[in-house]
Amino acid sequence: MENSEISPARKTATKVLFEAFKVLKENGGQLRSKDVINQIRNRIELTDWEKERFEKSGYVRWESILHFYTINATKSGFLRKDKRMWILTEEGEKAMKKGPAEFFELAKEGYKKWRLENPVENKESEDAVISEETEELQTLNLEKAEEQAFEGIKEFIYKKNPYEFQDLVAALLKAMGYYISFVAARGKDGGVDIIAYQDPLGIKTPRVKVQVKHKPNTASPVDDIRKLLGIMNEDVDVGIVVSSGGFTSESVIKSRDSHKHVELINIDRFIELWIEFYPKLTDEDKNQLPLQSIYFLGSHD
Numbered sequence: 001m002e003n004s005e006i007s008p009a010r011k012t013a014t015k016v017l018f019e020a021f022k023v024l025k026e027n028g029g030q031l032r033s034k035d036v037i038n039q040i041r042n043r044i045e046l047t048d049w050e051k052e053r054f055e056k057s058g059y060v061r062w063e064s065i066l067h068f069y070t071i072n073a074t075k076s077g078f079l080r081k082d083k084r085m086w087i088l089t090e091e092g093e094k095a096m097k098k099g100p101a102e103f104f105e106l107a108k109e110g111y112k113k114w115r116l117e118n119p120v121e122n123k124e125s126e127d128a129v130i131s132e133e134t135e136e137l138q139t140l141n142l143e144k145a146e147e148q149a150f151e152g153i154k155e156f157i158y159k160k161n162p163y164e165f166q167d168l169v170a171a172l173l174k175a176m177g178y179y180i181s182f183v184a185a186r187g188k189d190g191g192v193d194i195i196a197y198q199d200p201l202g203i204k205t206p207r208v209k210v211q212v213k214h215k216p217n218t219a220s221p222v223d224d225i226r227k228l229l230g231i232m233n234e235d236v237d238v239g240i241v242v243s244s245g246g247f248t249s250e251s252v253i254k255s256r257d258s259h260k261h262v263e264l265i266n267i268d269r270f271i272e273l274w275i276e277f278y279p280k281l282t283d284e285d286k287n288q289l290p291l292q293s294i295y296f297l298g299s300h301d
Helices: 008-026 033-043 061-075 090-096 100-117 125-158 162-175 222-230 249-257 267-280
Strands: 030-032 079-082 085-088 179-183 194-197 207-213 237-243 262-265
Touching (some): 008 030, 008 090, 008 100, 033 061, 033 085, 061 100, 162 194, 162 267, 222 237, 222 249, 222 262, 249 262, 262 267
Antiparallel strands (some): 079 085, 194 207
């Protein structure tokens, strides 16, 4: 007779995978993998076995199980991964209506279908599964390394004073191809910290007015957005608010609903842009926030 008992690993996978999708749905459909894991840790009861660390890798058991079973979710089309972001798809949201157990089965069946449609040449199916597990463990290693690096960059930025952070923003804009005509000196700035143009003479519109807020523990309130909007000329200016502390929900709504364009850049997006345009920074600007590449073993096509 076939043993119908469900293994502890599968019980854990069913529980944490569904909870991860609930977290994503409650947070607008996308969230960094680290934040998903942190929220799960605070939301569900985990056994001592689930919280144990593997001796060799040092990874927490339930976290590793979650990462491994996201393979099924991604191959089924329920989840997309973009760098450190996990993104809930429309198909995934529909599948969630079935509940944890059936959701797990749907993801499992979706993976099997994907495997049949994408056979691995010259390998047995068991080897293909092992290869997939290795791929996900490599992804886990990469995500953890990237997250640690990201947090280190954040802490470095947080320790800078407001004017140093302002200089970082100006340096980034230059690397992105803008021409900086004004950077506020210490003291009152009249509501604008940086003014940038698309050409050296400032002839092309729109002009970019930038407000920089460096309070890592304080989200920028909606008044910051209103103040910038108040000094913007319609059809001539666009605005950017860069805040190391992020933004309140009211700020996001105000920016989104305004007939004037105000772009909000939080610390995560700032770092991503700094990484993207790092090669185009001058050596002097690179020294303000120096980065170093980390390379991982890849796979042959």
